[in-house]
Amino acid sequence: MLWVKAFHIVAVVCWFAALFYLPRLFVYHAMSTDDISKERFRIMERKLYRGIATPSMLATLVLGFWLISYHPAAYMSQGWMHAKLALVAMLVIYHMTCGALLKQFAEDRNTRSHVFYRWFNEAPVLVLVAIVILVVVKPF
DSSP, X not given: OHHHHHHHHHHHXXXXXXXXXXXXXXHHHHHOOSHHHXXXXXXXXXXXXXXXXXXXXXXXXXXXXXXXXXSHHHHHXXXXXXXXXXXXXXXXXXXXXXXXXXXXXXXXXXXXXXXXXXXXXXXXXXXXHHHHHHHXXXXX
């Protein structure tokens, strides 16, 4: 169980790193004006999303549910776990939204400003803080 937990934490760290960095790339991509920069950002965004973010998300989910499977009744009877799983579902939606935005950038159809992406970039920070508090403090 400890090995599964350790790899779950590693996967979570990798997923969050990608979720923090990908929208930051969107900020710079939205600000770029020359074709060389735009193409560079398209490549970086695609590689980050497909090569790191999505595999890390899948590993996080598989390992997380594996951990729950050790004591499902105990975990699922606790309110903090329900709240955590709701936040994880929100992160999956955020991840998929990043994928949709990536596609818009790839097709040169972005209509949002760099300011939007700066605010959009803050969402996973708030979710991370909430999840860590729920897991460590178990307030309910």
